[in-house]
Amino acid sequence: MSSTRSKVIVPHLLERKSSSELLTMVTAYDSTFASIVDEAGIDLILVGDSVATVMQGQKTTLGVSMDHMEYHVQMVASAKPKALIVGDMPFGSYQASVRDAVTNAVRLVKAGAEIVKLEGGVHVREAIEAIVRADIPVMGHIGLTPQSYHRMGGNKVQGRTEGDQTGSRDRILLDARAVEEAGVCAFVIEAVPATLATEITAAAVVPTIGIGAGVNCDGQVLVLHDLLGLSERTFTFAKAYSNLRQLSIAAVSDYVSDVHNGRFPDATHSF
Numbered sequence: 646m647s648s649t650r651s652k653v654i655v656p657h658l659l660e661r662k663s664s665s666e667l668l669t670m671v672t673a674y675d676s677t678f679a680s681i682v683d684e685a686g687i688d689l690i691l692v693g694d695s696v697a698t699v700m701q702g703q704k705t706t707l708g709v710s711m712d713h714m715e716y717h718v719q720m721v722a723s724a725k726p727k728a729l730i731v732g733d734m735p736f737g738s739y740q741a742s743v744r745d746a747v748t749n750a751v752r753l754v755k756a757g758a759e760i761v762k763l764e765g766g767v768h769v770r771e772a773i774e775a776i777v778r779a780d781i782p783v784m785g786h787i788g789l790t791p792q793s794y795h796r797m798g799g800n801k802v803q804g805r806t807e808g809d810q811t812g813s814r815d816r817i818l819l820d821a822r823a824v825e826e827a828g829v830c831a832f833v834i835e836a837v838p839a840t841l842a843t844e845i846t847a848a849a850v851v852p853t854i855g856i857g858a859g860v861n862c863d864g865q866v867l868v869l870h871d872l873l874g875l876s877e878r879t880f881t882f883a884k885a886y887s888n889l890r891q892l893s894i895a896a897v898s899d900y901v902s903d904v905h906n907g908r909f910p911d912a913t914h915s916f
């Protein structure tokens with residue numbers, strides 16, 4: 646599929662808001678998986694800071710550095726995918742100052758990202774505006790924002806409470822408006838009630854991409870390792886379309902057994 650379809654470009658995102666074809670995004674952190682998801686016809690590859698929990702064995706995403714993200718964006722970009730490459734801005738790369746935000750967004754673009762993504766709403770408005778002014782497309786991320794792990798008290802569904810507290814339904818509506826006004830070209834809505842995501846999507850001019858946000862967003866995103874059944878973890882919102890962890894264990898144990906029993910390498914795998 647990859648060789649025949651044309652390159653997905655940023656202006657396509659807005660076009661897809663009014664089309665019936667929903668956007669699809671998955672994570673990838675290296676060239677092999679980038680080429681696999683691209684061949685499958687995905688629209689956007691997210692080089693997510695979930696690399697921390699998925700690949701680095703960490704409990705949260707907070708420890709990922711700009712150097713790590715730059716490296717993984719380079720790996721994905723080396724696959725030259727037709728899908729758009731979204732580079733996640735890690736915790737600490739945009740919180741301290743607008744200047745940091747722009748400098749680090751530029752680093753990700755130089756590494757091969759075509760859009761950068763950052764988490765938050767009202768409180769990251771200036772960072773988004775500054776990156777957009779630097780001519781770098783930005784994807785927002787509202788609702789459950791994993792970089793707010795400690796404030797949220799864990800990765801918990803957001804938007805279930807009333808009032809103006811961070812994480813409340815009303816505040817998430819304000820967050821959606823803030824990121825859109827700041828100039829994002831799309832935004833992720835993570836782990837909020839489907840009714841709230843539906844309301845946000847109906848009001849937004851740019852596409853929304855949901856994860857744990859119901860069926861009415863303009864697109865969906867999953868972590869690839871969850872989708873492929875490679876993870877040990879399971880989540881209510883993540884569907885495993887394969888069972889690669891069990892298949893991989895079986896394949897490697899077959900290899901171990903073949904080596905132990907002298908069945909590998911055989912004549913066809915020898916010179």
Ligand code: KIV
Pocket residue numbers: 672691692693694695696733786833835856866868
């Ligand atoms: O880092 C990531 O994988 C993400 C998705 C969960 C949206 O931000």
